[in-house]
Amino acid sequence: MTVAGHDRYDDAYLRAILREVRTIGMVGASANWNRPSYFAMKYLQDRGYRVVPINPAAAGGTILGEAVVPAIDTLPIRVDMIDIFRNSEAAGPIVDEAIAHGAKVVWMQLGVRNDAAAARAEAAGLRVVMNRCPKIEHARLVGTLEWHGVPSGVITSKKRKL
Amino acid sequence: MTSSYGFETLSIHAGAAPDPATGARALPIYQTTAYVFDDADHAAALFNLQTVGFIYSRLTNPTTAALEARLAALEGGRGCTVTSSGHAAQVMALFPLMSPGMEVVAATRLYGGSIQQMKNTYPKFGWAAKFVDGNQVENFKRAVTDKTRAFFIESLCNPGGVVMDIEAIARVAESAGVPLIVDNTLATPWLCKPIGYGATLVVHSTTKFLSGTGTSMGGAIVDSGKFDWSRGAKFPSLAGPEPAYHGLNFNETFGDMAFTFHSHAVGLRDLGPSQAPFNAWITMLGMETLGLRMERHCANAARIAAFLEKHPAVAWVNYAGLPSSKYHALAKRYMPKGAGSVFTFGVRGGYETGVKVVDNVELFSHLANLGDAKSLIIHPASTTHRQLADDAQVAAGAGPDVLRLSIGIETVEDLIADLDQALTKAAA
Ligand SMILES: Cc1ncc(COP(=O)(O)O)c(C=O)c1O
Numbered sequence: 001m002t003v004a005g006h007d008r009y010d011d012a013y014l015r016a017i018l019r020e021v022r023t024i025g026m027v028g029a030s031a032n033w034n035r036p037s038y039f040a041m042k043y044l045q046d047r048g049y050r051v052v053p054i055n056p057a058a059a060g061g062t063i064l065g066e067a068v069v070p071a072i073d074t075l076p077i078r079v080d081m082i083d084i085f086r087n088s089e090a091a092g093p094i095v096d097e098a099i100a101h102g103a104k105v106v107w108m109q110l111g112v113r114n115d116a117a118a119a120r121a122e123a124a125g126l127r128v129v130m131n132r133c134p135k136i137e138h139a140r141l142v143g144t145l146e147w148h149g150v151p152s153g154v155i156t157s158k159k160r161k162l
Numbered sequence: 163m164t165s166s167y168g169f170e171t172l173s174i175h176a177g178a179a180p181d182p183a184t185g186a187r188a189l190p191i192y193q194t195t196a197y198v199f200d201d202a203d204h205a206a207a208l209f210n211l212q213t214v215g216f217i218y219s220r221l222t223n224p225t226t227a228a229l230e231a232r233l234a235a236l237e238g239g240r241g242c243t244v245t246s247s248g249h250a251a252q253v254m255a256l257f258p259l260m261s262p263g264m265e266v267v268a269a270t271r272l273y274g275g276s277i278q279q280m281k282n283t284y285p286k287f288g289w290a291a292k293f294v295d296g297n298q299v300e301n302f303k304r305a306v307t308d309k310t311r312a313f314f315i316e317s318l319c320n321p322g323g324v325v326m327d328i329e330a331i332a333r334v335a336e337s338a339g340v341p342l343i344v345d346n347t348l349a350t351p352w353l354c355k356p357i358g359y360g361a362t363l364v365v366h367s368t369t370k371f372l373s374g375t376g377t378s379m380g381g382a383i384v385d386s387g388k389f390d391w392s393r394g395a396k397f398p399s400l401a402g403p404e405p406a407y408h409g410l411n412f413n414e415t416f417g418d419m420a421f422t423f424h425s426h427a428v429g430l431r432d433l434g435p436s437q438a439p440f441n442a443w444i445t446m447l448g449m450e451t452l453g454l455r456m457e458r459h460c461a462n463a464a465r466i467a468a469f470l471e472k473h474p475a476v477a478w479v480n481y482a483g484l485p486s487s488k489y490h491a492l493a494k495r496y497m498p499k500g501a502g503s504v505f506t507f508g509v510r511g512g513y514e515t516g517v518k519v520v521d522n523v524e525l526f527s528h529l530a531n532l533g534d535a536k537s538l539i540i541h542p543a544s545t546t547h548r549q550l551a552d553d554a555q556v557a558a559g560a561g562p563d564v565l566r567l568s569i570g571i572e573t574v575e576d577l578i579a580d581l582d583q584a585l586t587k588a589a590a
Contacts (some may be wrong), residue, residue, distance in 0.1 A: 007396065033210065035415075046213055144215070149230035155171065159182050159185060
């Protein structure tokens, strides 16, 4: 499935990804509690996702109870999604590793965008999200982001759910 | 956000989906101070801001949060923080931007209470306010120093009749690398959305038109989410390690939500001017009819301003909706649906006549508020501005002959008849 332009994503597209994905490999996960990746990992774990941290500098240790692996090809399980906390250029080869790994989704964090890599992933049948945070999108779609004064853009007369 | 719904739909639905726990269709009033934690780990994650949720109502509350989401949606902002009053919102807007020695450049045409706050109270925080005539945009440029951290204006200025060139002032702010704060109280987002013209922060006294019936104090800060707080190293509270949060960098962690997260997690936490859930609930109710009410407020005001302009007891009328106003073009550009309902006029005969008019009205209420469904009148020289010297009163637009009106949504013929009889008696 391809997304034209990748400047905006339909809520239905993001919802489907966040519903189907159960396991996530997080490239660039930090062991430092006040880094954005740590926040995202903690939030996703609390929402029932299994997140495996990938970080060569922290390999051998654990983050939030999960053993850190050095690279995608050393992941102990096949993950549904690769979430990239690296810069846009570094995201290129990581996307190729995600394709080789057999991930179904590649997600690049806020500020991270690599259109060429996204095109390769989509050609290989993966779904791609760029320049977004899965924590923020999840909280937005379930409505809890509004608890902190941030409107979700979702208008509904039904009870909110993912 | 991305929602393509119209203003009236958002003013009824934004922030208020059915209650997830009970299905209650109306917004519940969560009259609680605190919220139970699932376990110690959940508590830690909440205190570290790693998960969304509630800790204590000084920081966040589900009812006030609904108002925040609605107001942000209506203003086209990224996030919103509501406060106990409009004045608290002004302090809360500047708090993350300022530190001792820093300056805010403000237009002289502001609500008198705001001038008072900036001139006499900010210095106690070590903040300085520099006032400039906002009609000449270059004045803002001239006032900028390396200590400037924000510009502050009102879109439609209290006591009415004056409109600022928001887009031009926003451009000066942009080139100075500081955010433009716009008080949008008198216009409301139904008439004007300052973020669309380059404002970074929009502040409100929700006490006024947003709640709409003169019942509930409240304020708000809406953040556009568009200002890069890391620019120029001027805003260390937002884009440096924040000591009030163990060195957390809000800009890095929360991106375009940094301001809104900071204003809850640090501003409301440490300064404490949170809005009561009941007041937020009343304000939410008011906002459901904001468009309808503003339409009538503006239509009534336009009729009354035209009536007064021809009245023999009236010397002048300062309403930006009148073709005779020098702000008419700016009003047409920034608030094409109407020039609001707060304005001033002058009576022939000065102070004595002014006092007699307020004594003789029967429908208009003589009080110090605006933006009520009820029509209001005040004679500033004998009330809000009576401590000022004569020349200072005139400079503030509160000379002895000035009356300020806030036109309500009653039957317009009744309002005209009331003013007519009061003016006639006063002039006799
Ligand atoms: C334009 C404007 N801003 C701010 C305020 C202060 O708001 P509050 O009275 O809610 O503190 C007022 C109140 O009159 C006002 O008219």
